[in-house]
Every structure is written in C-alpha cells, then in structure tokens.
Amino acid sequence: MNALARYGLSRTMVVLVMALAVFMPIGLVLWQSTLNAPFFMPNHAYGLDAFRFIFDDSDFWSALKNTVFIAVSMLVIAVPLGGALAFLLARTDLPCRRPIELMVMVPVFVSPFVLGFGYVVATGPVGFYTLWVQNLIGTVPWNVYSLPSIALIAGLTHVPHVYLYASSALKNLGSDVEEAARVTGASPFEVARRVSLPMVAPSLLYSGVLVFFLGFEIFGLPLILGDPEGHLVLASYLYKLTNKLGIPSYHLMAAVAVCIIGVTFPLVLLQRYLLRSANRYIAVKGKVTRQKRLPLGQWRLPALALVLFWLLVTVIVPLSGITFRAFVSFWGEGVSFAEAFSLHAFVEIWNQPNLLRAVLNSVLIGVIGGGVAVMAYTAIGLASHRKQDGLTRIVDYMVLIPRAVPGLLAGLAFLWVFLFVPGLKEIRSTLISVWLAYMVVWLAYGMRLISSALLQVAPELEESARTLGASAARVSKDVTLPLIRFGLLSSWVLMFMIFEREYSTGVYLLSPGTEVIGSMLVSLWAAGAVDIVAALSLINVALVAIGLAIALKFGVNLHE
Amino acid sequence: MNKSTQHDALHLTVNNLHLQYGDNPILKGVSFTLAPGEVVALLGASGSGKTTLLRAVAGLEHPSQGEITLGKTTLFDGAKDFELAVEKRNLGLVFQSYALWPHRTVFDNVAYGLKLRKVGTEETKDRVSQALKNLGLGHLAERYPHQLSGGQQQRVAIARALVYNPPVILLDEPLSNLDAKLREEARAWLRELIVTLGLSALVVTHDQTEAMAMSDRILLLKDGRIEQAGTPQSLYAHPESLYTADFMGSNNHLPANVVQAEGSMASIEVAGRVLKGVCKGIIQAGKACTALIRLEQVRTNAEGENVIQAELITSMFLGDRWEHLFHLHNGADTIRIRAFGAVPLATGEHQLSFPADALWLFPTA
Numbered sequence: 001m002n003a004l005a006r007y008g009l010s011r012t013m014v015v016l017v018m019a020l021a022v023f024m025p026i027g028l029v030l031w032q033s034t035l036n037a038p039f040f041m042p043n044h045a046y047g048l049d050a051f052r053f054i055f056d057d058s059d060f061w062s063a064l065k066n067t068v069f070i071a072v073s074m075l076v077i078a079v080p081l082g083g084a085l086a087f088l089l090a091r092t093d094l095p096c097r098r099p100i101e102l103m104v105m106v107p108v109f110v111s112p113f114v115l116g117f118g119y120v121v122a123t124g125p126v127g128f129y130t131l132w133v134q135n136l137i138g139t140v141p142w143n144v145y146s147l148p149s150i151a152l153i154a155g156l157t158h159v160p161h162v163y164l165y166a167s168s169a170l171k172n173l174g175s176d177v178e179e180a181a182r183v184t185g186a187s188p189f190e191v192a193r194r195v196s197l198p199m200v201a202p203s204l205l206y207s208g209v210l211v212f213f214l215g216f217e218i219f220g221l222p223l224i225l226g227d228p229e230g231h232l233v234l235a236s237y238l239y240k241l242t243n244k245l246g247i248p249s250y251h252l253m254a255a256v257a258v259c260i261i262g263v264t265f266p267l268v269l270l271q272r273y274l275l276r277s278a279n280r281y282i283a284v285k286g287k288v289t290r291q292k293r294l295p296l297g298q299w300r301l302p303a304l305a306l307v308l309f310w311l312l313v314t315v316i317v318p319l320s321g322i323t324f325r326a327f328v329s330f331w332g333e334g335v336s337f338a339e340a341f342s343l344h345a346f347v348e349i350w351n352q353p354n355l356l357r358a359v360l361n362s363v364l365i366g367v368i369g370g371g372v373a374v375m376a377y378t379a380i381g382l383a384s385h386r387k388q389d390g391l392t393r394i395v396d397y398m399v400l401i402p403r404a405v406p407g408l409l410a411g412l413a414f415l416w417v418f419l420f421v422p423g424l425k426e427i428r429s430t431l432i433s434v435w436l437a438y439m440v441v442w443l444a445y446g447m448r449l450i451s452s453a454l455l456q457v458a459p460e461l462e463e464s465a466r467t468l469g470a471s472a473a474r475v476s477k478d479v480t481l482p483l484i485r486f487g488l489l490s491s492w493v494l495m496f497m498i499f500e501r502e503y504s505t506g507v508y509l510l511s512p513g514t515e516v517i518g519s520m521l522v523s524l525w526a527a528g529a530v531d532i533v534a535a536l537s538l539i540n541v542a543l544v545a546i547g548l549a550i551a552l553k554f555g556v557n558l559h560e
Numbered sequence: 561m562n563k564s565t566q567h568d569a570l571h572l573t574v575n576n577l578h579l580q581y582g583d584n585p586i587l588k589g590v591s592f593t594l595a596p597g598e599v600v601a602l603l604g605a606s607g608s609g610k611t612t613l614l615r616a617v618a619g620l621e622h623p624s625q626g627e628i629t630l631g632k633t634t635l636f637d638g639a640k641d642f643e644l645a646v647e648k649r650n651l652g653l654v655f656q657s658y659a660l661w662p663h664r665t666v667f668d669n670v671a672y673g674l675k676l677r678k679v680g681t682e683e684t685k686d687r688v689s690q691a692l693k694n695l696g697l698g699h700l701a702e703r704y705p706h707q708l709s710g711g712q713q714q715r716v717a718i719a720r721a722l723v724y725n726p727p728v729i730l731l732d733e734p735l736s737n738l739d740a741k742l743r744e745e746a747r748a749w750l751r752e753l754i755v756t757l758g759l760s761a762l763v764v765t766h767d768q769t770e771a772m773a774m775s776d777r778i779l780l781l782k783d784g785r786i787e788q789a790g791t792p793q794s795l796y797a798h799p800e801s802l803y804t805a806d807f808m809g810s811n812n813h814l815p816a817n818v819v820q821a822e823g824s825m826a827s828i829e830v831a832g833r834v835l836k837g838v839c840k841g842i843i844q845a846g847k848a849c850t851a852l853i854r855l856e857q858v859r860t861n862a863e864g865e866n867v868i869q870a871e872l873i874t875s876m877f878l879g880d881r882w883e884h885l886f887h888l889h890n891g892a893d894t895i896r897i898r899a900f901g902a903v904p905l906a907t908g909e910h911q912l913s914f915p916a917d918a919l920w921l922f923p924t925a
Contacts, residue, residue, distance in 0.1 A: 463659070467651060
C-alpha cells in the first residue's frame with residue numbers, strides 16, 4: 001500500500017490494469033515456450049522440447065532465411081526511396097504535392113493483407129494486368145509469387161514509413177542550408193544527397209531500423225504471395241504450425257513466438273535509443289523561420305514521373321485489382337469484364353450472417369472500440385503526464401513490450417488468456433476479446449498520439465490552475481482535457497483507421513460473434529473464397545477511406 | 561480604494577531553503593521574510609535560482625530541505641518531509657507567459673479560482689466584475705485571451721490571481737513579455753496597483769531598474785544564495801560585494817594597486833596616479849584591487865583631489881544627456897572610462913575627478 005500513498009489511487013490503478021493487460025499474454029507465451037506440451041494438457045512438463053523441435057525443422061530455418069532476406073530487402077528499398085520521396089515532397093517544388101502526400105499514406109492505412117491480395121488479383125498468373133500485358137507483348141516479365149517479388153513489394157509498400165519520419169525531420173530544416181549549397185553550384189540532386197538527407201540522417205537511421213523491424217513481423221504479404229511457391233516467413237510458419245501435428249501445437253508456436261520476440265524486442269529498444277539520440281541532434285539545423293522550396297528546374301517532370309510510377313505500382317495496381325475483382329464472379333484468360341460483371345459477392349456478404357456480422361463488427365470496433373481505446377490511452381497518458389517518477393518510467397517501458405509482439409502472436413496470447421484464465425471465458429466469444437487484443441497491440445502507437453497531444457499543452461497552463469487551488473485531477477478535467485480535445489478527436493479517427501486495417505491480431509480470436517473483416521479475410525482466403533475476399537477487401541478499403549476523408553475534413557495530422 | 565483589510569495579514573517566511581535538480585544544486589540555503597503589505601523583488605541573473613525560489617514558494621518545485629511558512633501555516637518542512645500541495649497553499653501566482661487558458665473567456669479565466677472555492681454564481685459575478693473593473697478590463701469579459709493585447713493579457717492574469725484575495729501574490733517576470741515602451745508604463749501601473757490594494761508581493765525580475773522601481777526590498781541572488789538583501793537605495797548606494805555593485809548599476813572598472821590602507825579609506829595607484837577611495841572588504845597595502853565608480857559619479861573638467869587626466873575619444877548623445885568615452889593610457893594597456901555630462905565635450909585631454917566616497921575598492925579575488 002506504500003505505492004498507493006506515494007502515487008495516488010487512480011494512477012496506481014491505471015498502471016496496474018495496464019500491467020495486467022500487457023504482462024498476462026506475454027507471460028503466458030514465455031511460460032508456454034518452456035513446456036513440452038500445450039499447457040492445458042494434464043501431462044505437461046518443463047523442457048526445451050519445443051525449441052528442439054523447431055530447430056530441427058528445416059521449414060523453420062528456411063522461414064528464418066526468407067524473413068531476413070525480406071527484411072534486408074525492405075531496408076535497402078524503402079530507405080532510399082522513402083528519403084527521396086520525403087525530400088521531393090517536403091523540400092522541393094514538385095507539382096501536385098498535396099494529392100501525392102495523401103496517396104503516399106494509403107499503404108500505411110490499408111491492410112497489408114488487402115494489398116497482397118490486390119497484387120494477386122492484379123498481377124498474379126491470371127491477374128488483370130498480367131493478362132493485359134501478355135496480350136500486349138506476348139509474355140509476362142514478372143512472377144509475383146517469387147521471393148524477390150515478395151521482397152520488392154514489401155519494400156515498396158514500406159516506403160511511406162520512411163517517408164513519414166524523414167519528411168517530418170526535413171520540414172524542421174531551414175532552407176538556408178540548401179540555398180547555400182545551390183549558390184555554391186550544387187544541382188537539386190546534389191543538394192538532397194550532400195546536404196538535406198545527411199542532415200536528417202538520424203531520422204533515416206531510425207526509420208531504417210523500424211522498417212527492418214517491420215520486416216520481421218511481416219505476415220499478410222508473404223502469407224498470400226508466398227503460398228503458391230511455398231515461401232514461408234517466421235510469422236506464416238507460426239501460422240502454419242497450427243495444424244502441423246494435428247493437435248494444437250501451442251508449445252511449438254510459443255517457441256517460434258519467443259524466437260521472433262527475441263529479435264524484435266532488441267530492435268524496439270534500439271529504436272527507442274535512436275529516437276532519443278535523434279532528438280539530441282536538433283541543435284544542428286538551419287533557421288526554420290523561413291521555408292522556401294527548392295526549385296527542381298528541368299528535374300521537375302522526371303521527378304514527378306518517378307513518384308507517380310511508385311504510386312502506380314504500390315497503390316493503384318493492387319487497389320484497382322481488388323476493385324475489379326470484387327465486381328466479377330469469375331476471371332481468367334479470355335473472359336471479358338462485361339460478361340463476368342456481377343454483384344454476387346456483395347449479395348453473398350449481405351446474406352451470410354457471419355460475413356455481415358464481420359462488416360458490422362469492423363465498424364463497431366473501429367468507432368466504439370477506437371473511441372474507448374483513446375480513452376484508455378488518455379488515462380495512461382494522464383497517469384504519467386508531467387510526473388517524472390518511478391511509475392512513469394514503468395509505463396514508458398511497458399508501452400514498448402507489446403510493440404515487440406507481432407499482432408498474430410498477440411492474438412494467440414490473448415486467446416490463451418481468455419481460454420484458461422477462470423472467469424474470462426464469457427468474454428472470449430464477444431467482440432471485447434478482439435478489442436482488448438487490438439488495444440494492447442496498438443498501445444505504443446496510441447500512446448504516441450496521446451503524448452504528442454499532451455506535449456502541446458504548456459506546463460504553465462496546468463500549473464496556474466494548481467496555484468489557483470485545483471487538485472491534480474481537477475486540472476486534468478478543467479484544463480488539460482479541454483485543451484487536447486482536438487488531439488483526442490484526431491487520435492480517435494486514426495485509431496479507427498488502424499483498427500479497420502488490423503487483420504492478424506484477430507486471426508486466432510476468430511469465432512462466431514468475434515468476426516471482423518481482417519480476420520475473416522485470412523480465414524476466407526485459406527478456404528479459397530476469392531470473390532468474397534475481394535468484396536470484403538473493397539469494403540475494408542472503403543471503411544479506411546471514410547476514415548481518411550474525415551481526417552482530411554478536420555485537418556487531422558496523418559503524419560503521427 | 562482601500563482593500564488591504566480583505567487580505568489576511570500574514571508573514572511569508574522562507575528559512576534555509578535548499579533545492580536541487582538531480583545532483584545539480586539550484587538553491588543553497590535561502591532565507592527571507594515577506595511582511596504583510598511589503599513588495600520584495602527576487603533579483604538575479606539567469607540561473608541564479610530566482611524563478612525556482614518563487615516556484616518553490618508556490619509549491620511547483622520540490623525543495624530538499626528548509627522551511628516555508630505562511631503565518632501559522634507550514635507550506636514546506638524539509639525536516640518532517642512535509643509538503644503542502646500546490647492547490648492548498650492559497651497563493652496567487654502570475655506566470656511570465658500569463659498562462660491564460662485559451663479555451664476560456666476572460667470572465668471564465670478569472671472566475672475559475674472562485675469556482676474552485678465554491679463561491680455562489682451571483683457573488684462570483686460581482687467579484688469578477690469588480691476585479692476586472694479594478695484592472696481596467698471591464699469591457700473585455702466576454703473576449704478570449706487571443707483577442708487581447710499583451711498588456712491586457714497581463715492584467716487578466718493578475719486579475720485571475722487576485723480575485724480570491726490570496727495573502728501573497730507571486731509575480732514571475734511580470735513585465736518581460738511586454739514591449740520596451742509599454743514596460744515602463746506597466747511598471748508604474750503595477751506598483752500603483754500593489755500600493756493601492758495593499759498587496760504583499762514577491763516579484764521575480766532580472767532587471768535591476770524594474771526591481772528598484774517596484775519593490776520595497778530587494779533580494780539579490782547569485783548561484784542559489786542571497787548575495788545581498790536590502791532596500792533598493794541601500795543595494796544601489798552601499799553594495800557589499802563587487803557582484804552587487806556591478807549588478808545594480810553601470811560602472812567603470814579600474815585595475816589598481818593599493819598604496820596605503822588606513823581605516824575605511826585607502827590610497828591606490830591607477831595608471832601612475834594616486835587616488836583615494838572607500839574600502840569595501842579587506843584592502844591591504846601592496847595588493848591589487850578593483851576600483852569601481854558609477855558612471856554618474858565621474859565629474860568631468862573638475863579640479864581638486866582625486867583627479868586623473870584622460871583623453872576623450874567620443875561623446876554619444878542619449879537624448880536626456882551625453883555619454884563620454886575616455887581612454888586612460890596605462891603603459892601598453894588602455895583603460896576605458898565612461899561618464900555622463902549635460903553637454904558634449906571637445907576632443908583632447910580632460911580632467912576627471914572621482915569623489916573619494918564614490919570610488920569603491922574591492923579586493924581582487
């Protein structure tokens with residue numbers, strides 16, 4: 001009760017609940033990995049059999065190799081392209097910047113599974129673009145199912161992640177440093193390479209580690225694109241393990257999970273360290289007072305063409321593929337769009353209760369779940385707001401832990417929690433189970449939104465209320481919360497989009513009543529229902545688009 | 561308008577206050593009292609700990625030892641590890657940035673302290689209106705802070721801190737956010753307000769003119785300690801250290817050697833001339849010392865004792881007077897001497913006299 005006296009009841013409670021939500025699932029995974037049988041079996045014993053099994057499995061090693069290959073390729077592709085894109089959009093007079101800036105964000109908010117599916121129907125062996133190109137030149141110069149293709153697509157779809165960090169750093173750079181280089185005789189290309197990008201090197205380094213880290217978590221793209229030729233990555237290996245031995249092989253899955261976390265957690269710590277040291281770099285920059293865009297001159301149109309080509313490959317090809325596929329009932333060589341056109345898939349969704357429920361649940365979890373998640377994150381944010389004590393440090397580190405756990409694993413861990421913690425069984429078949437898992441998986445993201453809103457409040461505004469006689473709780477209610485109202489609404493919109501996008505976390509929690517579009521897509525894809533997957537994907541994209549439209553209307557900063 | 565009766569007459573006492581951030585000591589044992597109706601200025605350079613001291617009194621910083629009491633109420637007691645929460649101290653604090661809440665009107669900003677004290681709606685209305693009227697803001701009640709000028713915002717901040725009649729009002733650099741021109745007017749206005757309302761106030765400032773004009777007493781802080789405390793006149797005219805002398809006014813510094821010390825006076829040698837001055841601290845014959853004289857004490861074209869000859873380099877017109885710059889050749893070095901005068905002087909050699917009681921001799925550290 002010492003902590004209660006020191007930190008206050010409400011703060012302690014908030015942090016305790018948070019600790020429970022964070023540590024219970026991860027603790028269960030760690031514990032399970034040290035058993036040689038699923039923990040609910042009566043004869044389980046401690047041992048490292050699970051690790052021995054997967055280390056003897058050649059599939060595990062090939063999955064690891066593929067994962068490393070994909071992660072490194074993503075790094076090599078996304079960092080230079082993301083940096084270049086950020087430079088063009090943030091610093092130069094590239095035409096059509098505003099619409100491009102918006103389009104760039106699409107791969108961030110559209111589920112990778114949906115994008116992967118889009119590539120299958122657009123550029124797979126009988127994809128729309130494949131057939132079109134074949135008719136045009138008689139051959140198809142790509143194989144979207146090969147490992148290099150998967151790595152290339154993964155790299156291209158992660159360009160926005162680098163762009164986000166690089167552009168926010170570039171926007172803080174004074175234009176005087178670039179003008180100095182121009183005056184000395186450097187071309188725009190030279191300016192980017194020798195001045196602007198080196199000056200934001202810490203942000204590029206950070207985003208490089210981030211992309212590499214995301215490469216280790218990657219699941220949706222390789223699940224869809226890697227299946228035909230049998231390319232596994234760690235996450236899809238884990239997913240396939242479910243049925244490897246016939247019985248639920250939880251101990252093996254836990255062992256793979258521990259291996260993944262063993263790589264991702266150090267990467268998360270590295271990111272945290274880099275972000276802190278990047279902030280220390282802030283002293284080195286020009287005057288921000290005057291921002292003038294660098295004229296590209298003759299490079300203007302070539303640069304635009306390059307950016308548009310990237311957008312075409314990364315956004316337009318997969319999304320147009322999904323849109324086409326959703327409105328045809330069958331597709332193949334020699335089929336014309338007119339004869340195959342049908343609304344059959346949408347009718348099917350309307351008529352099948354579980355599909356309709358998935359759509360409704362997705363809306364619910366985005367709107368209500370997103371809203372409640374923002375409230376929960378705000379409670380945590382306020383519990384550590386302007387308090388530099390032990391409790392705040394604990395919260396700081398607790399936020400990092402779920403970040404290292406890929407959604408698929410988190411969903412699995414939550415399944416175990418709901419199945420085997422007495423009293424939680426009833427929650428398991430409700431949407432609350434999925435929502436809890438989503439909330440913990442996106443804890444770090446949500447907390448960043450809330451803390452950047454809280455950082456906008458000048459400390460004196462709160463201190464003045466204290467000196468006038470308001471208690472800390474009263475200050476939160478009367479000053480802090482009203483002042484961050486817009487930040488909270490923005491966070492709500494962003495959480496809505498993130499929750500619509502999420503697909504892997506719900507996979508293991510899928511059961512009658514807990515369907516969401518994301519997890520339904522994975523399960524329908526496994527069952528081969530391509531029409532329905534296409535239609536549901538389109539609905540998913542539409543929901544995200546609604547979120548984007550609302551965000552734009554209210555001027556929400558998407559670059560968080 | 562005598563409202564002093566509304567303010568409880570309480571002494572604010574700070575005793576041996578220590579405060580540190582991590583291993584970095586900010587306050588190293590500060591003690592002072594603030595009597596009812598008195599205005600005390602906390603003066604010091606940046607980093608001297610003046611704002612930290614004010615915030616510690618308000619309860620926004622956490623001292624490590626010492627005591628703060630207000631009347632019979634203990635605000636902080638390091639020995640008992642007791643700290644009264646900020647909101648229970650019932651002080652008024654005006655922030656440097658004013659810290660007005662942008663989401664509330666002027667009226668709501670000012671009324672918040674009364675709302676927290678559960679004052680009825682009618683009475684709140686009366687008291688807020690009265691406070692706004694006292695500060696010349698009567699017509700702005702419905703505005704939002706961003707619609708006000710800097711000076712008006714400052715008045716709202718003061719009204720907000722005064723409306724519930726705190727026994728002591730704390731002002732953090734109250735004039736620093738105003739334009740230079742506005743600042744002098746606001747200084748007079750603030751002093752008038754404090755005097756007419758009979759407030760007890762603790763004012764933080766880094767500007768010695770501001771401190772002297774506004775306060776009854778000045779605490780000059782240096783490195784977390786009180787360097788010297790006293791009335792503005794005594795700090796200006798009787799500095800006990802070189803630091804105080806330097807901080808409080810504009811001075812000429814003359815490197816000197818002590819020829820002979822007798823009682824409170826000493827003879828020194830500056831650039832081959834012997835001058836007489838007042839000893840401030842231990843001055844011993846044969847040692848070096850720093851002779852210091854305020855600009856306004858230097859007499860030009862004077863005869864008699866304590867005279868030195870220097871070359872006029874230029875005269876600068878300041879509007880109400882002239883400032884002359886002289887060079888005094890001391891071997892290879894040049895000593896610069898500045899002085900004020902009513903008229904410009906012709907270039908060439910001039911006789912400067914330093915009245916012996918205004919030439920202060922500080923031991924060279």
